[in-house]
Amino acid sequence: HGGKMLLRIEDTDRERSTPDAIEAIIDGLKWLGLTWDGEPIYQFARAARHAEVAHDLVAKGHAYFCYATPDELTEMREKLKADGKPMRYDGRWRDRDPATAPPGVKPVIRLRAPVEGETIVEDQVQGKVTWANKELDDLVLLRSDGTPTYMLAVVVDDHDMGVTHIIRGDDHLTNGARQTQIYQACGWHVPVMAHIPLIHGPDGAKLSKRHGALGVEAYRAMGYLPAALRNYLVRLGWSHGDQEVFSTDEMSQLFDLKNVGRSAARFDFAKLSNLNGLYMRQAEDSALLAAVEEMLPYVEGGAVFGASLDPAGRERLLKMMPGLKERAKTLVELLDGAKFLFAKRPLALDEKASTLLDGDGRQRLADVVQALEGVSTWDVASTEAAVRQLSETSGAKLGQLAQPLRAALTGQATSPGIFDVLAVLGREESLGRLKDQLGQ
């Protein structure tokens, strides 16, 4: 809608809202590249204003003091549940004279919600959704300690901040109705609402920590690029014809509520990885290097590289990047594929690499070393020419020469193009690694 995005930290629950939790949210948004306008607003700082509105509603008869204790309410709910009745506050203080209040109990303030008629949310995604008012009970606006509940604080702040569009998960749809009642009690204009579908875990159940899908920082640690994650996420519940790939500018331009669906989506790591691979292949080598270095501290186990790369390692990684990036779907995979660049001589071979250097392979490697030693200019073209010539003169297929070479050079059976590897490693290191395996 070309509007502003404001960031508000809803910290009215003083126990749960810790500095760490807030920092995680802000870091996560920044990393993801979802930036907001102006400074974050901390909701609890506005508690006095919220209390003022609550008391004003009491004065106008739209709210009332309720002296029921938490224990009393728990008992009430258990009884309602046991009787198979709807679990709603029964309004026991709605029309009772506060003069009859038990001594020593601090009251909460509850909304005097309408009991007849209906409350309607004209939702931009869900359509017109209607509740019979008798289904909605009198929610708490102000706690007994005088602090506001989320329900009150959100309405007051949205109103005071001039919020025009409320776009949130559809787990808030019922809250949309309850908040509409608060707006009406206050005599305020109700903002446009849009309740978008939720994202479920791969198994179809609600996305939760138990299903391995955590906060944004987890995706960072798994080696996903912010641009890829944004692209993946925007296509969950929203579409633009058959288009799958969107730049950030493009999605800002094209996104619309009209094309948001109403059913929940399952999170599919395979598709995220595919998109991430796409973005990695398109990325500048230097940008990828920067992304890898930025991710290093967040990777599990701190990786084998420590928290940072030394200048020489950084240079090798950068040179190898073209061959590395098209073989990885995440930065973690990329790093894994780059391990051989940082390995110390003599290299340890994995099982497949060992097999490649058995018998014939070992002999061919010796031939290859001899051919390479004759190369004067150590680059991709010259080393490749030397090995290809050897292939022709010896009758060995290129693969029969390249695979032992790869095994000795990288310790693995798979790697980027082997002549690229030779070039990046350089003459001295390459020949050293090869001779290590020949026992020379």
Next chain:
RNA sequence: GCGCCCUUCGUCUAUCGGUUAGGACGACAGCCUUUCACGUUGUAAAGACGGGUUCGACUCCCGUAGGGCGCGCCA
């Protein structure tokens, strides 16, 4: 239990009553090839079920089943 919402290939989705139901990921097969990838070509794969309305329904209506969300002095 009560209320609200949802239901097209395994997954994300297109379809504004008339299509051989399209695309993407994944899977499988071929090609390319020094490995693995990348790239490329192709194949399999869907309207939950039952009733209506209509000349005609994936599309509109009702019901059933399944799933989700909500029902806190949490947000």
